[in-house]
Amino acid sequence: MSDQWIPPSQQRRGLDLAALGIPPGRYIHPDVSEFLDFPGGDREGAARIDSYLHREIGLDDLQPTEVDFIRQHFLKCAEEQLQKCIAHFETKVPRRYSTARPNAIATAWAQSVVTNPDETRSLLVVGPTGTGKTHYAYSVLRAIAETGRSTGWVAYTAADLYAQLRPRAGRDSEATFEAIVGTDVLFVDDLGAAKLTEWTEEVTYRLINNRYEQCRPSIFTSNVPPTQLRDVLGERIASRLTEMCERVALKGDDRRKGMAA
Ligand SMILES: Nc1ncnc2c1ncn2[C@@H]1O[C@H](COP(=O)(O)OP(=O)(O)O)[C@@H](O)[C@H]1O
Ligand SMILES: [Mg+2]
Incomplete structure (x- = not known):
């Protein structure tokens, strides 16, 4: 798993967070093996998700279940990031x-x-x-x-x-x-x-x-x-x-x- 911030300028084909409805933030790439536990997940899908995350294929090449897995993962990261920002604010505000x-x-x-x-x-x-x-x-x-x-x-x-x-x-x-x-x-x-x-x-x-x-x-x-x-x-x-x-x-x-x- 890598902790990788993807600046908008580098969001080439394959990591279209905006199209996924994901707010900007700092994201950790998903552990693709978890996709095997996702409803409808399989090895081939995991491989496709991996290719997507390495910007080798585009969003359109993925199945709806695979897109959903990616969306859920990044939305969870976005929510965690939001909670971290608010918690940080709350430690600083008088x-x-x-x-x-x-x-x-x-x-x-x-x-x-x-x-x-x-x-x-x-x-x-x-x-x-x-x-x-x-x-x-x-x-x-x-x-x-x-x-x-x-x-x-x-x-x-x-x-x-x-x-x-x-x-x-x-x-x-x-x-x-x-x-x-x-x-x-x-x-x-x-x-x-x-x-x-x-x-x-x-x-x-x-x-x-x-x-x-x-x-x-x-x-x-x-x-x-x-x-x-x-x-x-x-x-x-x-x-x-x-x-x-x-x-x-x-x-x-x-x-x-x-x-x-
Ligand atoms: N919109 C608001 N709603 C509730 N309480 C407020 C609001 N604005 C100010 N207060 C409270 O009124 C008091 C005075 O506000 P403060 O911001 O310190 O005033 P100022 O900086 O203009 O002197 C503070 O206790 C603050 O928490
Ligand atoms: Mg004041």
Whole structure:
């Protein structure tokens, strides 16, 4: 049995997962001998399946039972992969936001991120304190996990990010910066919550600009009203954000007040 990821570019004749209705993912090739236990399975069929998996014959050359065996196998792999992605998400999401569920817009964005990250605009979630910005951002990250793709993500509040990146003896903060900026999806929560210093402004700009240049989607949240973004974050950061982000505006009362006992 081989653990083999088949990039779409290599899905030549013989491994037409889309035609089988199999969602993209990482698959383990089936143990073809198991086909002998499959209803209607026989040695000849096993040999044909083997040829199919080695891309020697096409889907049309297989019997319906053989196609069914392959479909069942890959669907099981896809389901296992999906469960793994969700379990991984659940180990990382902060407890408070573990119940956040994506709406249709969040789900559509996540689909776009996993299928076409280069052309997916980043998200800027804005709204007053307590309107659910962080909750919304984690719902989007859940939606990514629910696609079953192993898209990596990291989440930091802006304050924690600066703490991570602050130069310190014996630590290569540039390597930390590279690791953070290179992640598939970066979530920075609460931009502009604290007054920027020259250093935090520089780090924030480098981070945002790097994500922009590498065409990597990010999620930012801020409770700074759009009209004040320039004053609070500075011209360079505000104009980058405006250019590269789709805005999600949350309104309403502070949900935390409603929760107070
Ligand atoms: N759509 C929602 N459904 C249920 N609870 C929510 C929702 N949005 C936010 N909350 C809850 O409201 C509180 C405030 O949300 P949070 O995302 O932390 O606000 P913000 O980041 O805008 O300050 C949190 O306890 C959060 O879990
Ligand atoms: Mg928040």
